[in-house]
Amino acid sequence: MRTCVRWWGRGGPLARSGVLLLLIPPFLLALQLLVVGPWLPRATRVGVEEQEGAVAFSVISIEPEKNSRQRGSPSRGPGLEEEEEVEVEDGGRREGARAFEDENEMHSRQMGPGTLEVQPWASDKPSFTAELNRIVTYIARAQLNCSRVLSPGQAQASHPPADSPHWLLCAEDWLLPAADRPCVAYSFSMNGGDADFLKTVSLLGCEVHSFDPSNSNASGGHLGNSLASNHGDGGVVSRHKMWLEWRAPRKRKHKTRGNLGSVSQTLADIMAALGHHTVHFLYADLLSAEWRVFQNWIELGTLQSVHHLVATVHLQWAGFEVGGTNEEVLRYWFSVLQGLQIFGLKLVHSSAGEGHSVLKQTVSNAHSSYTLSWVNTRH
Template sequence: MRELTGLYPRSGAGLLPLLLIPPVLLVLQLLVVARLWVEERDGAVAFTIISIEPERSSTGQAGGAPSRRSGWEEEEEVRDGELMRDVEQAYEDENEMQERQVGPRVMDVQLWAVNKPSFPAELSRIITYITRPQLKCSKVLPPGKAQAVLPPMTSARWLLCAEDWLLPAAHRPCIAYSFSMDGGDADFLSTVSGLGCEIHRFDPSTSSASVGHLGNSLANNHGNTGVVSQHKLWLEWRAPKGRRHRMSGSQGGVSHTLADIMAALGHHTVHFLYADLLSAEWRVFQNWIEVGILQNIHHLVATVHLHWAGFEVGGSNEEVLRYWFSVLRGLEACGLHLVHSSSGEGHSVLKHTLESAHSSYTLTWANIQH
C-alpha cells in the first residue's frame, strides 16, 4: 500500500495538468475548424457547419442585441437552398407522373341506396339523379345555335348554360374538344364554331378521313377560330407507366388520356367538351375525377349508356348501378352541375327492359367552380 500511495498527488496542485487537458483539446479543435474554413474560402473544400449552440431568439441575442449571421453562414445557406431546389426539380417530373397514375384523389364509392343491394332502389336513385337538373340557367345555347335563347327547350338533345359568368370572354381564347365516331357532334361543332372557338375533333375510325386530317398526331391549329382540326385519336382512361406528357405534334398510339391530349396541344382549359364514348365513359369519367382534370373543363356534354355495364366495369347489377352513381357524384364533387338531360332510344338497363328508364341519356353539365 505504501508503494501505491506514491502514485497519487498529495495536494490539489497535482490536479492542475488534468484540468488543463479539455481546454487544450478544445483549442486544437477550433484551430482545425478555422483551417478548414480558410481552405473552404479558397475553394479547397466545401462543407456545412452544424451549430450546437443553444437556439437564440429571432428578435435578438442575450442582452437584447439584434442577431446577425456571419457572411459565410449565409453563403452556406444559399448554397444549400440551391441544392435543395435542384433535388426538388429532379423529382418534380417523377412526382407528376406518379400523380397522374394514381390521381390526387380517390373517387368515393357511395353507400347503398337502402343500406343493402337492391336493383330497384339503385336504379331509381340513378335515374332520378340524371333527370333532375341541378343548375337553373336564365339563358341557354341550343344545338347548332351560337345565340342564347330563353329556356325551357325540353326537346333539345343538349343545352349549354349561357350565363355570362360561365362563357369565355369575347377577348379570351375559346377551346372546344369533340370525341365522337358517329357524326352526332355536328350541331355541337356548329355551335362552338359560331362562338369563335378553336376546335379539335377526335375520331380513331378511318371513315372520318377528311380535309385537314392529321393522322394520329397531336398538332395545334394555331388558334384559328372556327377551324376544326381532325385527329385520328381516342380517349384512354389508363395512364401508361413511365410515359410523360407528349409534346405538341408528337406521333404515338391511337389512344391518349385527356391530360396527355391537353398537354400536347398546349391547352390548360377546355371550355366546351363533347363526348359520346360508346360505353367507355364510366372509366374515362373516373380517370378525370381521380387525376383532377375536371377543374379545367367548363362545359361537358356527354352521353351515358346504361344498356350494359361498360368497358372494364364488372360486378352484380346492383354494384354496377352503385358504381355509376358514384361516378356521377364524383363529377358533381369536381364542380360539374347538371344543366340539361335528354333520353335516348330504347328501354334496356343492364339487359332489363324497363319502361321507366332509357338505354342512354345525353347530359349537359356546367362547372360552377372554374
C-alpha cells in the first residue's frame, strides 16, 4: 500500500493527465449522443415545418400543357390569379391542398365540349402595346354588317342609325326567331342599364327574365317562384334575385325546372331550371366578371344555345379571379374573345365607354370599357 501511494504520488500528475486524455473522446461522444443527438431529428422536422408553414400558392391555369412550352410562354398560366392557401393544422392543411389540386385538375380537364385555347403572343415577345393594339383592333371593328337592326328601346327593324347607339341587335330575317316560335330573353344587370334592352325584347313578345341579386322585388332568390305566371306570357318580365356563377361545381347535379337552391348559378343551370334550351337574346353587364363567365360558357359549350349576345367588357383591371402580368392578362382577354368567335359569335356593333384606363394605365388609343353586340351565325 505504501508503494502504491508512493507511485501514485510520484506519477500522479502524469497519470491523471493520461487518464483524462483517454476519457475525453468517449465523454464528448456520449455528450453528443445524449444531449445533441435527440435534437437533430427535431431540428430537421422544424425546418420542414417552417417550409410547410410558409405561405403556399396553387395556380389555376387555363393554358394547355403544350402552350407552356412555347417560346415566351410564362411559367404559370396567363389570366388566372394565384390562390393563397390558409394555414391550419397539418391534417387540415393537407386536405386543403388536396382540394386546391382537385380544383386545378378540374380546370385543366376543361370540363365540357369546348376548350379555351390560349393564343400566341401578338409579337415576338410579351408586349403591353402589341397586346393592347390587338384587342382594340378586334373589338372596335364589326365582323358582320347588318342591313337591318333593332336599336335600344325599339322593336321595329330599321337601317343602322347614323349615330352609334349603346348596342344593336342584328335584325336580318335569318337571325331572328320566327314569329310563331317562342322567344326567350335574359338580362343580367345590377345598375339598371338594361332598361332599353328589356323594353325591346318585351315588345318583341319574348319571355323575359331579368337577374339582379340586389333586387329586393325579385322572386326571393328562387327561380320557380315566378315562372308559372311568365312561361309563355310574352312581354312579361320576371325578375329574379339571382346572379351568374363561373365556377363549375365539383359534382354536377341535374337541375330540375324551378329548382336551383342558390342565388349564384351557371347559365347552363339557370336555363335548365327555367326549362329553356335556347336564349335568343342575352344582355350582360357583369361588372368585370365577364371574362371568367365567358370562359365558363366556352368550356361548357353554353354559347351554342345563345343567339344574340350584348355584353359590356371592362378593361380597367384584370377582373375577378384573373391575374398575371399586364401582358398575360391582355393575351388571356384576347383568347376569350377568340373563343367566342370559335363558337360562331360575330361582332356586329361596338360602343366605347368612358375613360381611358386599361389595367390601371392611362392610354390614348383605348377606352376603359366597351359594350359589344354579337350574333351567333350558326343559327
